[in-house]
Amino acid sequence: MSLAFDVLLALALLWSAWRTLATPDLARAVVMFIVFGLFMALAWARLSAPDIALAEAAIGAGLTGALLLDALGAFPPLKEGEKHPAGERER
Amino acid sequence: MNTAVRLGVILSALALGAALASAILDLPMPGRELPGAVVANLADSGVAHPVTAVLLNFRGYDTLLEVAVLLLALLGIWAASPGQGGAVASAVYPAGPVLQTLARLAVPLMILTAGYLLWAGAHRPGGAFQAGAVLAAAAVLLHLAGLLPAWASPGFLLRLGLVGGLLAFLAVAAAVLGQGALLRYPADHAGALILLIEAGLTISLGLILAGLFLVLAHRGGRP
Amino acid sequence: MTPGLIYALAGVALFVLGLAGVVVLNQALRRILAFNLMGSGAFLTLVGLAQRDGGVDPVPQAMVLTGIVVAVAATALALALARRLAQGGHGDG
Numbered sequence: 001m002s003l004a005f006d007v008l009l010a011l012a013l014l015w016s017a018w019r020t021l022a023t024p025d026l027a028r029a030v031v032m033f034i035v036f037g038l039f040m041a042l043a044w045a046r047l048s049a050p051d052i053a054l055a056e057a058a059i060g061a062g063l064t065g066a067l068l069l070d071a072l073g074a075f076p077p078l079k080e081g082e083k084h085p086a087g088e089r090e091r
Numbered sequence: 092m093n094t095a096v097r098l099g100v101i102l103s104a105l106a107l108g109a110a111l112a113s114a115i116l117d118l119p120m121p122g123r124e125l126p127g128a129v130v131a132n133l134a135d136s137g138v139a140h141p142v143t144a145v146l147l148n149f150r151g152y153d154t155l156l157e158v159a160v161l162l163l164a165l166l167g168i169w170a171a172s173p174g175q176g177g178a179v180a181s182a183v184y185p186a187g188p189v190l191q192t193l194a195r196l197a198v199p200l201m202i203l204t205a206g207y208l209l210w211a212g213a214h215r216p217g218g219a220f221q222a223g224a225v226l227a228a229a230a231v232l233l234h235l236a237g238l239l240p241a242w243a244s245p246g247f248l249l250r251l252g253l254v255g256g257l258l259a260f261l262a263v264a265a266a267v268l269g270q271g272a273l274l275r276y277p278a279d280h281a282g283a284l285i286l287l288i289e290a291g292l293t294i295s296l297g298l299i300l301a302g303l304f305l306v307l308a309h310r311g312g313r314p
Numbered sequence: 315m316t317p318g319l320i321y322a323l324a325g326v327a328l329f330v331l332g333l334a335g336v337v338v339l340n341q342a343l344r345r346i347l348a349f350n351l352m353g354s355g356a357f358l359t360l361v362g363l364a365q366r367d368g369g370v371d372p373v374p375q376a377m378v379l380t381g382i383v384v385a386v387a388a389t390a391l392a393l394a395l396a397r398r399l400a401q402g403g404h405g406d407g
Contacts, residue, residue, distance in 0.1 A: 002317070003315065003317070003320070006317045006320045006321070007320060010320050010321060010323070010324035013324055013328065014324060014327055014328065014331070017328055017331055017332075017351050018331065020347055020351065021331065021335045021339065021344065021347065021348055021351070026341070026343060026344070029343075029344065029347060030343075030347070033347050033350070036351070036354075037354075040354055040358075043321055043324075043358065044361075046317055046321070047317060047318065047321060047361055047362065047365060048365070048370045049142075049361060049370075049375045049378070050216035051142045051143075051216045051217070051218065051220075051221065051375060051379055052357075052361070052375055052378050052379055052382070054208075054216060054217070054221045054224075055220050055221055055224060055379055055382050055383070056382060058221060058224035058225060058228060059220075059224045059300070059382055059383060059386050060354070060382055060385075060386070062224070062228055063224065063227060063228065063231070063300060063303070063304065063386055064350065064385075064386050064389055066231050066304055067303065067304055067307065067386075067389060067390055067393055068343070068346075068347070068389075068393070070304065070307060070308055071307070071343060071393045071396070071397060072343070074397045074400065074401070075341075075342075075343060075396075075397070075400055097338050100334055100337050100338050101334050101338070104330045104331075104333055104334035104337075105330070107330055107333070108326055108327055108329075108330035111326045111329075111330070112323055112326050112327075115319070115322055115323060115326065115359075115363065116319075116323075118363070118366070120366070120367045121363075121364060121366065121367060123367075123369060125371060125373050126369060126370065126371045126372065126373070129372050129373065141372035142372045142375050142376050142379070144372075145372050145373050145375075145376040146376040146379060146380070149373075150373070150376060150377075153376075153377070153380055154380065157380045157383065157384060160384055160387065161383065161384070161387045164387035164388065164390065164391045165387070167391050167394070168390055168391055168394040171391070171394040171395050171398050172394060172398070220379055220383055296383075299387075300383075300386070303386065303387060303390035304390070306394075307390065307393060307394055307397070
């Protein structure tokens with residue numbers, strides 16, 4: 001019974017990770033990353049690792065999410081596929 | 092990056108994933124010596140929680156290096172941010188009254204929670220990292236509510252707070268080095284030493300993690 | 315099939331997903347997100363494999379705790395560098 005919960009949680013992890021990378025909107029990608037962090041905290045709780053769950057929720061989802069949201073404002077809004085003005089390698 | 096290369100990368104990533112998954116499913120059951128060793132030596136470690144014991148006693152060297160790495164990252168961020176060109180006033184942007192009230196209510200509770208997590212790390216899940224993270228979150232909340240300016244250049248007290256945890260850890264390591272082994276605490280003082288190190292680490296980690304955000308927030312260009 | 319094994323396999327999938335993302339994506343912020351996914355996948359695999367027989371192993375848990383904090387510092391440094399790159403050419407101190 002609990003194994004079904006683990007499988008569902010693993011699928012939710014993979015789904016949110018996929019949505020993080022596949023969304024064309026950068027702000028939505030950051031929000032999906034925060035969601036992914038919270039699912040990770042649940043996974044750590046299921047793995048009997050409450051210390052890691054606390055740290056993941058506070059640092060992994062919270063602080064990293066805040067850093068990424070703050071960094072969103074520094075980049076000009078681009079859709080995925082457009083060339084970034086700087087830091088773009090020649091492909 | 093044209094579609095063929097993209098497809099090639101995705102396919103090889105899938106192949107790598109399949110190979111790793113089959114390797115994982117082929118593994119035999121793990122030998123259980125390490126958790127047994129931790130539990131057997133837990134009484135001598137000074138704390139009652141195995142993860143804290145591993146983090147600050149059995150593998151204390153890794154934690155020492157980790158705090159040094161964090162400090163290095165913060166120094167790197169400070170160095171990578173653009174210099175003081177022109178009038179660089181730390182942007183304290185005004186926040187609504189709801190956010191300010193929430194910040195004023197929540198931050199003392201967060202500081203209390205951090206203190207509890209620090210103390211509880213000896214007996215149950217908690218410890219210096221969680222407490223430091225809550226302190227950093229409190230600092231970020233204060234900044235977002237407009238009550239704490241971003242860090243332009245650190246004063247002496249801030250610098251002391253940033254390196255204080257690492258220095259305390261190094262001082263304890265140097266003090267017990269006289270007995271011949273690195274970071275082998277004497278068994279009857281281990282609990283007190285661990286608490287001392289954790290207290291220093293909490294303050295330093297809170298400041299470093301807050302600094303990771305606040306330095307970027309100061310130098311970040313708002314378009 | 316224990317929870318540890320399930321999360322270890324999920325960790326492998328996350329790692330591979332992040333790896334493909336780092337190579338394929340062409341925006342700095344997305345690459346940083348993909349890199350964080352790789353890190354989280356590696357942590358899940360580390361703890362999941364150690365606990366694949368159902369027990370609780372504190373040593374990899376402590377290592378992952380260290381890893382999470384170092385990962386956030388690396389992410390912040392990467393964001394600072396990426397931001398500096400994006401603003402490059404405007405003159406600096």
